[in-house]
Amino acid sequence: MSRIVAILGRPNVGKSTLFNRLTGSRNAIVDETSGVTRDRNYGLANWNGVDFSVIDTGGYVRNSDDIFEGEINKQVLLAIGEADLILFMVDVTVGIHDLDTSVASLLRKAEKKVLLVVNKVDNHERLIEANEFYELGLGDYFPVSSINGSGTGELLDAVVENLPVTESVPMPELPRIAIVGRPNAGKSSLVNSLLGEERNIVTHLPGTTRDSIYTRFSKFKHDFLLVDTAGLRKKSKVEEDVEFYSVMRAIRTIENSDICLLLVDATRGFESQDLNIVSLIQKNNKGLIMLVNKWDLIEKESNSALNYEKEIRLRTAPFTDYPVLFISAVHKQRIHKVLDLIEKVNENRTRKIPTPLLNETMLEIIKNNPPPAWKGKYIRIKYVTQLPTLAPAFAFFCNSPQYIKDPYKRFLENRLREHFEFTGVPVRLFFRKK
Numbered sequence: 001m002s003r004i005v006a007i008l009g010r011p012n013v014g015k016s017t018l019f020n021r022l023t024g025s026r027n028a029i030v031d032e033t034s035g036v037t038r039d040r041n042y043g044l045a046n047w048n049g050v051d052f053s054v055i056d057t058g059g060y061v062r063n064s065d066d067i068f069e070g071e072i073n074k075q076v077l078l079a080i081g082e083a084d085l086i087l088f089m090v091d092v093t094v095g096i097h098d099l100d101t102s103v104a105s106l107l108r109k110a111e112k113k114v115l116l117v118v119n120k121v122d123n124h125e126r127l128i129e130a131n132e133f134y135e136l137g138l139g140d141y142f143p144v145s146s147i148n149g150s151g152t153g154e155l156l157d158a159v160v161e162n163l164p165v166t167e168s169v170p171m172p173e174l175p176r177i178a179i180v181g182r183p184n185a186g187k188s189s190l191v192n193s194l195l196g197e198e199r200n201i202v203t204h205l206p207g208t209t210r211d212s213i214y215t216r217f218s219k220f221k222h223d224f225l226l227v228d229t230a231g232l233r234k235k236s237k238v239e240e241d242v243e244f245y246s247v248m249r250a251i252r253t254i255e256n257s258d259i260c261l262l263l264v265d266a267t268r269g270f271e272s273q274d275l276n277i278v279s280l281i282q283k284n285n286k287g288l289i290m291l292v293n294k295w296d297l298i299e300k301e302s303n304s305a306l307n308y309e310k311e312i313r314l315r316t317a318p319f320t321d322y323p324v325l326f327i328s329a330v331h332k333q334r335i336h337k338v339l340d341l342i343e344k345v346n347e348n349r350t351r352k353i354p355t356p357l358l359n360e361t362m363l364e365i366i367k368n369n370p371p372p373a374w375k376g377k378y379i380r381i382k383y384v385t386q387l388p389t390l391a392p393a394f395a396f397f398c399n400s401p402q403y404i405k406d407p408y409k410r411f412l413e414n415r416l417r418e419h420f421e422f423t424g425v426p427v428r429l430f431f432r433k434k
Contacts, residue, residue: 003053018117023043087159088103091119091120096132108138117155118142180277186330194226254281254284259287262278288345289323290312292308344424355386361420362419392426401433
């Protein structure tokens with residue numbers, strides 16, 4: 001089970017650079033100007049086979065002229081409350097700043113596990129200078145240079161070692177369905193409409209991570225576990241319209257699910273935060289059903305739904321093979337179709353293709369459309385098999401897997417989807433030496 005690691009600190013200490021290095025991405029904007037990170041960045045990291053989510057927060061400030069100061073600080077406090085482990089970053093070239101002292105004071109009160117990370121330690125002299133950070137009272141520190149990667153291996157070892165171990169709770173072997181989306185998209189209304197007055201709920205089961213609750217839905221010949229969080233059931237101390245809070249909750253909910261129902265508010269359109277959640281669902285290899293809610297409030301023309309759906313798929317490309325359904329959770333319009341789609345996507349998620357059929361189909365396609373040669377070297381794919389994973393994954397055995405590029409990988413994925421039913425499910429392809 002993945003857990004949340006938050007990177008905290010004052011502005012311009014290198015938090016976004018470390019985020020990019022841990023997640024193997026360039027999603028966070030890196031600039032010498034302080035205060036660049038205002039929107040939060042979320043990524044998935046893996047170290048020695050252990051997955052965990054990483055959150056890049058904005059720099060903690062006090063008494064500045066930045067109109068975003070209050071919102072950034074609020075989100076930093078939220079990260080402290082929600083994270084399983086905190087990386088507190090400081091800058092060795094500046095030394096202990098007043099803001100470092102303020103953040104350290106907040107962290108000591110939080111009673112969370114904190115790893116002190118001293119950044120920009122790229123020579124022996126700075127390694128000695130880093131000793132002054134013992135004054136913060138947070139114990140031993142990890143000297144790193146996030147820009148060139150030195151020291152990050154030791155830091156990641158410590159991250160994995162200090163992540164909490166979640167105790168598994170025996171769960172019924174049923175698909176786990178999560179309802180996710182932006183604040184006020186209608187998640188609670190959909191929960192209420194699905195459960196209804198004549199509900200046949202067997203039990204509420206505590207989840208394997210904090211705040212997760214499993215509600216068993218068993219009626220209309222459907223049987224699954226509805227994954228919910230406390231954030232959807234009751235008001236928290238945090239206002240519900242805080243985007244950061246909603247995504248923190250979405251991360252945990254997505255990780256605890258098999259299929260995600262992503263609610264999009266039709267009156268607001270498909271926004272960047274919706275795209276962030278789609279990305280999280282993909283990275284965690286979960287099934288996806290897109291539900292456009294509040295469709296009853298939209299003035300419609302002849303092709304309104306078709307154009308709306310086309311716009312959504314354009315935004316999420318290249319992953320476009322998922323069902324889109326237009327509903328009204330309050331008026332229960334097309335709610336029964338949601339249940340049918342859940343069953344269909346779950347079948348696709350667990351679909352196993354016989355190896356002979358898989359090779360017969362795909363090797364013929366590969367023969368007619370072989371991968372492009374690389375620097376005069378021809379690539380020959382000889383064998384395909386489905387891997388025994390929870391989500392569909394396929395291994396292609398060939399002579400030079402390193403020369404197969406992303407466009408050809410997408411070509412093979414599209415052919416798999418054409419010949420076998422994987423709608424609503426991310427498909428992973430691996431290329432291995434034969």
